[in-house]
Amino acid sequence: MKKIWEKFYNFALQALFYLFVFLLPWQTKLIVRPALDNFNEVSFYASHIVLIMALVVFLIYKIRQRGPERLSEIWYFLAGLSAFIFLSFFFAPDKVLAFYRYIVFLLGLGLFYMLKEGSVIRPYSEKLIDKGTAIIVLLSSLFLHVCLGIYQFLFQDTYASKYLGLASHDPHVFGTSVIETFSGRWLRAYGGFDHPNIFGGVLAVALILAAYMLAKKHQMKSIRDMAESIFLFIFYFFGLLAFLFTFSRTAWLAVFVGMIVLFLVFVIKKDKWAVGRLLALLFFSVILSSVIFFSFRELFETRVVAEAPLERVSIEERKNQLYESRELLKDNWLFGTGIGNYTAALSNQDALENKKAAWQYQPVHNAFLLLWAEGGIFVLVFFLAFMVSLFRRKGREDFTWPILFALLFLMIFDHWLLSLPFGTLFLFFCFGMI
Numbered sequence: 001m002k003k004i005w006e007k008f009y010n011f012a013l014q015a016l017f018y019l020f021v022f023l024l025p026w027q028t029k030l031i032v033r034p035a036l037d038n039f040n041e042v043s044f045y046a047s048h049i050v051l052i053m054a055l056v057v058f059l060i061y062k063i064r065q066r067g068p069e070r071l072s073e074i075w076y077f078l079a080g081l082s083a084f085i086f087l088s089f090f091f092a093p094d095k096v097l098a099f100y101r102y103i104v105f106l107l108g109l110g111l112f113y114m115l116k117e118g119s120v121i122r123p124y125s126e127k128l129i130d131k132g133t134a135i136i137v138l139l140s141s142l143f144l145h146v147c148l149g150i151y152q153f154l155f156q157d158t159y160a161s162k163y164l165g166l167a168s169h170d171p172h173v174f175g176t177s178v179i180e181t182f183s184g185r186w187l188r189a190y191g192g193f194d195h196p197n198i199f200g201g202v203l204a205v206a207l208i209l210a211a212y213m214l215a216k217k218h219q220m221k222s223i224r225d226m227a228e229s230i231f232l233f234i235f236y237f238f239g240l241l242a243f244l245f246t247f248s249r250t251a252w253l254a255v256f257v258g259m260i261v262l263f264l265v266f267v268i269k270k271d272k273w274a275v276g277r278l279l280a281l282l283f284f285s286v287i288l289s290s291v292i293f294f295s296f297r298e299l300f301e302t303r304v305v306a307e308a309p310l311e312r313v314s315i316e317e318r319k320n321q322l323y324e325s326r327e328l329l330k331d332n333w334l335f336g337t338g339i340g341n342y343t344a345a346l347s348n349q350d351a352l353e354n355k356k357a358a359w360q361y362q363p364v365h366n367a368f369l370l371l372w373a374e375g376g377i378f379v380l381v382f383f384l385a386f387m388v389s390l391f392r393r394k395g396r397e398d399f400t401w402p403i404l405f406a407l408l409f410l411m412i413f414d415h416w417l418l419s420l421p422f423g424t425l426f427l428f429f430c431f432g433m434i
Helices: 002-023 046-065 073-091 095-118 131-155 196-216 223-245 249-268 272-295 297-305 309-332 342-349 367-375 377-392 400-413 421-433
Strands: 029-033 042-045 178-181 184-187
Touching (some): 073 095, 178 309, 196 223, 196 400, 272 297, 297 309, 367 400
16 A cells, blocks of 8 residues: 555656646746736746645655655755845835745745755665656757747747747837847747747756757667657757847857866766767757858847947946946845845835836846845855855766856846746756756
8 A cells, every 4th residue: 555655646746747847938827916027026827836736745755754864065055045035025125025936935945855855766765756857858848939939030920828928029119129230120039938038048058958968878778769869959959049049148158158068077077978979969059050140140240249229228238237236235235125126126226206117127137146135145145155065066967067057157147047936946946957
């Protein structure tokens, strides 16, 4: 009877967890409290519900085990991080939003715990979560976004669906993310995400994972191995195409650094097979990228040189955001403005005569500064200690360093990994995988 229950728990957990991974990139949600931007919105995502169900099943499984567990330093850092984020709640001008974002943060911690504990092989018990399967499920879901992103750029059109969480993006409407050249306004690829930079950042991580799995493939012992390899090749090159069409400079930098680090990891481990496979993959990647570059040369040059009016405005806005964060930190450096309350605090800080439109208040494009401003200095310290402990951890995956470096660049030059509910869960998913 006990074995039957264990099989039931295993099946339920795996079904719910892999369903969550598939749903994670989709923005299907129930808006509880609307707002003019996603930063101040309170919504429940379909992926949140599935994750909660998976966590309940996993916790029941862990309680039934009743085995003593030795806590590593990672969990102490996360406990300190959680405690001081909770403390920042009392300094938040919008406590409803702060409470909601704290719940999302706790879901991220639960996801990290489930990945770390569920992927460990223990005596007399099987591994509950397979990281390789989780990667394939995530890439399968993202492949649909890849196809959508390619369509969006090539046809300069979008498909909207409230059930799939897809919004319409008109390149002629102010506020849509575009590249402006002499030939007109070109829509960047959004996929099913809120912004091309988010789509590009997610694809940067996905391309590194796909490249890692392709490089490590040695023998195809079954039809499943062959099908998996074919899928990875198709995803990688179609994903690279959509990745280029996002025109996200931060994501380009992240994947460039991540691939270099992945190559160095294989060299240090003296894995000649993986080095050869990765070099071949990168060679064909350069060829495809060159073809796309010369086909849309004007767009890429506009984005890289950043001399066009729209590009200058974007850079100037980021400079102003750094100044705003510095001013906000002067009075809130110790305990912060409250999780999720950065833009609300900016609005409250401005005098009535200096008030801007709600959409003009944006998080600073640096996740570490954002974390400090919202949670205070102790939150930043515990978060950095947690990231360092991931670097130092024994038994980490070979793709740990490439993914961490990619995430590091995404966090230095953007904010979505900590400013949006999806970003928080995706970040802790990546942390759990490594």
